[in-house]
Amino acid sequence: MSVETAARTRHLDHFIDGEYSPSTSGERFETVNPATGQVLATVSLGTSQDVDRAVTAARTAFKTGPWPKMSARERGAILRKIGDLILERREQLAIAETMDTGKPINESFDGDIPRAALNFHFFADYASAAGEECFTVNQLERHLSVREPLGVAALITPWNLPLYLATWKLAPCLAMGNTCVLKPAEWTPYTATLLAQIAKQAGLPAGVLNVVHGFGAGGAGEALTKHPEVDCISFTGETSTGRAIMTAAAATLKKVSFELGGKGANLIFEDADLDEAVATSTRAAFRNQGEICLAGSRLFVHEKVFDQVVDALVKRVQRIVVGDPLDARTEMGALISKEQLEKVESYIKIGRKEGKLLTGGERLAEFADGNFLSPAVFTGISNSSKFCQEEIFGPALPVIPFKFEEEAIALANETPYGLSASLWSSDVNRCHRVSQQLKTGIVWVNCWFARDLRTPFGGQKSSGIGREGGRKSLEFFSEEKTICYRYKG
Numbered sequence: 001m002s003v004e005t006a007a008r009t010r011h012l013d014h015f016i017d018g019e020y021s022p023s024t025s026g027e028r029f030e031t032v033n034p035a036t037g038q039v040l041a042t043v044s045l046g047t048s049q050d051v052d053r054a055v056t057a058a059r060t061a062f063k064t065g066p067w068p069k070m071s072a073r074e075r076g077a078i079l080r081k082i083g084d085l086i087l088e089r090r091e092q093l094a095i096a097e098t099m100d101t102g103k104p105i106n107e108s109f110d111g112d113i114p115r116a117a118l119n120f121h122f123f124a125d126y127a128s129a130a131g132e133e134c135f136t137v138n139q140l141e142r143h144l145s146v147r148e149p150l151g152v153a154a155l156i157t158p159w160n161l162p163l164y165l166a167t168w169k170l171a172p173c174l175a176m177g178n179t180c181v182l183k184p185a186e187w188t189p190y191t192a193t194l195l196a197q198i199a200k201q202a203g204l205p206a207g208v209l210n211v212v213h214g215f216g217a218g219g220a221g222e223a224l225t226k227h228p229e230v231d232c233i234s235f236t237g238e239t240s241t242g243r244a245i246m247t248a249a250a251a252t253l254k255k256v257s258f259e260l261g262g263k264g265a266n267l268i269f270e271d272a273d274l275d276e277a278v279a280t281s282t283r284a285a286f287r288n289q290g291e292i293c294l295a296g297s298r299l300f301v302h303e304k305v306f307d308q309v310v311d312a313l314v315k316r317v318q319r320i321v322v323g324d325p326l327d328a329r330t331e332m333g334a335l336i337s338k339e340q341l342e343k344v345e346s347y348i349k350i351g352r353k354e355g356k357l358l359t360g361g362e363r364l365a366e367f368a369d370g371n372f373l374s375p376a377v378f379t380g381i382s383n384s385s386k387f388c389q390e391e392i393f394g395p396a397l398p399v400i401p402f403k404f405e406e407e408a409i410a411l412a413n414e415t416p417y418g419l420s421a422s423l424w425s426s427d428v429n430r431c432h433r434v435s436q437q438l439k440t441g442i443v444w445v446n447c448w449f450a451r452d453l454r455t456p457f458g459g460q461k462s463s464g465i466g467r468e469g470g471r472k473s474l475e476f477f478s479e480e481k482t483i484c485y486r487y488k489g
């Protein structure tokens with residue numbers, strides 16, 4: 001797909017029972033390119049009727065189709081093929097992702113799309129290698145703990161890493177023999193629609209993967225969470241949405257996995273490699289326009305090196321190239337929507353009032369139709385401020401000094417969130433001490449965003465319930481059963 005082709009308005013349908021399908025109501029909504037404000041595509045608007053069609057297709061495929069009965073190796077072959085086809089269509093998918101989200105093309109091409117392929121390649125192999133347990137009681141009695149497919153899964157995903165996160169759920173869900181309905185974020189329906197075609201081409205049986213577009217509360221998302229034929233919900237999105245989903249799912253007692261918001265602390269101690277710490281902290285705060293749950297969105301710096309770090313940070317931030325997401329030189333693109341732009345600006349207003357704006361925080365005059373904001377750095381804001389407590393999910397970073405290690409730990413932990421934190425120090429004992437006391441699901445020591453797909457991923461406190469990744473994903477998307485054998489001898 002060339003940029004010109006992608007830019008032509010087109011239409012994105014649901015994908016139900018192996019075919020593209022319009023909404024029963026015939027209604028549509030629009031997805032807009034955040035960099036230009038132009039309509040990228042019209043999208044079928046999913047209602048509870050469409051959700052019901054998709055869930056019924058998934059249930060039928062689960063009950064009577066071949067997918068749950070296939071061996072992990074057979075399923076793995078199809079998943080591997082999906083990964084291969086994603087890589088074959090990498091350019092098309094990267095352009096679609098960038099035009100739908102506003103993120104720089106390099107991030108889509110080098111980051112999101114290869115990672116989506118890797119998610120399939122990884123789980124294709126990992127699921128077929130995963131064993132089960134046998135507990136020998138005595139020579140005549142053995143207890144087997146086996147994992148069976150769970151059933152129909154609802155996968156509900158956000159807009160910031162659309163294909164990356166959808167496939168992070170889809171690959172283990174499918175690998176364990178389940179069928180599913182994917183509800184991508186209403187802001188970014190494009191790549192999920194293309195993925196459905198890829199999955200069909202790879203040989204995934206009809207009804208195993210269904211995609212329904214539409215909104216959350218009162219729309220397709222909510223209908224999925226209440227549907228009696230949905231067995232589990234894997235959700236990534238805002239903490240408040242997680243609460244709503246938990247309430248909606250309670251009546252039918254669905255198994256849930258929640259990856260929610262974050263407000264990552266990034267601690268730079270006086271003995272850190274400051275060049276490395278500043279370079280990575282800049283990326284941690286502003287990569288993907290700051291629209292990353294794992295962003296280092298609060299920077300705490302030891303008072304001895306505070307001025308030096310702030311100085312170097314501001315210089316780096318001012319060099320970030322903000323602009324046309326389709327230009328390979330661009331490092332920061334457009335925010336997802338006008339609403340998001342205004343939300344981030346409302347925090348910048350708070351920051352200006354309570355602290356000192358050192359750089360950025362301005363709309364880009366040359367891209368007036370897009371949602372562009374220059375990266376902002378503040379000092380003088382208290383950690384107890386809304387600015388530091390609420391998830392801004394945009395390019396606005398507070399830098400706060402600390403004097404003592406215990407103080408840094410307390411500041412880092414003083415937030416309702418607990419997804420991730422980074423710390424920078426050359427003292428291995430301090431790294432050990434501090435990382436043990438940080439109340440987050442992940443701690444990065446002298447790095448940020450390092451991931452191995454085998455490791456558990458998820459948040460403490462209001463950042464989530466459960467873990468994704470490796471064995472944890474396989475466990476979530478399966479039902480464990482113990483079968484006790486007694487032999488006659």
Ligand code: NAD
Nearest residue numbers: 158159184185216217221222237238241259260261262293
């Ligand atoms: P969101 O919660 O607004 O929406 C996420 C998805 O949920 C969308 O598909 C939406 O349509 C759907 N939804 C909304 N309300 C719903 C409801 N009542 N019932 C069912 N579905 C509903 O989140 P967002 O704005 O798309 O994404 C940004 C958020 O996602 C941030 O908070 C970010 O931190 C979080 N996030 C977390 C992780 C993680 O791994 N922890 C990763 C990426 C993003």
